[in-house]
Amino acid sequence: MQAWVIGNWKQNPATSRDVDTLLEGLLTAIYADTKFSSNCCNLMVAPSDIHLAAVNARLKDTSVLCSAQDISAHSATTGAYTGDCSAQQVVDAGATWTILGHSERRQYHQESHECLLQKMTHAFTQNLGVVFCIGETQTQYDAKQTLEVIDNQLSVIKDLLDQQPDITVSLAGRLIIAYEPVWAIGTGKVPTVYEVSKTHQHIKQTVAGFANNLEDMTVLYGGSVNADNADSFALDSMIDGALVGGASLKAESFLAIAKAFS
């Protein structure tokens, strides 16, 4: 299975000029590094919607893919939903994937099970791949509720399949799970590789139980991944790549993580 390394730029960088600098740095580093083979690792970046079209234009004819960070829950296409951007609109801007269910969306926008079910449905109707984020808070981790929380969050996929059994065909190869413990995001704290591995194994088994063609689901780890710790995660066969926040904002560290998984 090819690894995935995805840079979630969140609400960064500040200006279009900074976006250009980041992208040029990344592409220059990729081309200059003879040891890095993009054939061994899928690389993707997720800029803000405002930068999607420009980033996609620059990435055309390169092997780096472009993802949105979110889409509207209200409509897959158009409508009176001020401030929203639909699945159709991000596809038009060049995104082939979208992140959904990031803990920052769950926390600051109160995204619920129903909301995520809507978003996932809209994504697949527009043939947009989904990087679905799940993970427990510090309190839930301390209370040893990780697997329970994750099962609950994964039930969005089960409900989608129950509602639309035909969608299974589009799901294969178009769904990635990113396990991101909330307490590890931007904190410098990380679970042990053993803990991540066990949790990923559980996620893979659970999703495989939803439908036959969802066996061997790609499961990424996210949360304080950096150039120094990427190797240890990459060595574990249950960890199929990384969803990277802070370290994806520097070309060198992002590429170092990609190399670890290549």
Ligand code: 13P
């Ligand atoms: P950090 O890599 O900055 O911890 O962020 C992880 C993340 O939230 C990626 O989606």
